[in-house]
Amino acid sequence: MRKQNPITKLMKAEKINQEFNTDWFEPSEYELRLYYGLLNKYVFRGMLTKPKLELLRLRGAWGIFTGDYYGRPTISMTNRFPTKQFFVMALAHEMVHQHQWDIIGPKQLKEGKKPSINHGPTFYNWRDTLSKFGIPLTAKY
Numbered sequence: 001m002r003k004q005n006p007i008t009k010l011m012k013a014e015k016i017n018q019e020f021n022t023d024w025f026e027p028s029e030y031e032l033r034l035y036y037g038l039l040n041k042y043v044f045r046g047m048l049t050k051p052k053l054e055l056l057r058l059r060g061a062w063g064i065f066t067g068d069y070y071g072r073p074t075i076s077m078t079n080r081f082p083t084k085q086f087f088v089m090a091l092a093h094e095m096v097h098q099h100q101w102d103i104i105g106p107k108q109l110k111e112g113k114k115p116s117i118n119h120g121p122t123f124y125n126w127r128d129t130l131s132k133f134g135i136p137l138t139a140k141y
């Protein structure tokens, strides 16, 4: 058996749905960069270029991806999650949007279309890959 990668190991460590969990996970800037790097390495095979990463108190969203035609895109994550696994799941979701922007977007631009950041087929194409790492992919988070 191959040694488990750190993402799968984390995702299988605890249950994600901790409804009665009162102990929130508050990622540090370091952890945000760390898990972005690990997800990019293991799940996205190094395809993504590090965007601007920021932590701030978001209302009504766990994370937001913002494309930029002239510079690096931004992934903003809220600063409090039910669990560390939830944080990794929400970060992976935004990274799927980054893939839509960085990898699929330029092809769409060539065809005269706008890059589409959405929860359509190019989003759900990642579902099987993510599930191999124990990361659920849903439109919600």
Ligand SMILES: [Zn+2]
Residues within 6 Å of the ligand: 093, 097, 118, 119, 139
């Ligand atoms: Zn989304």
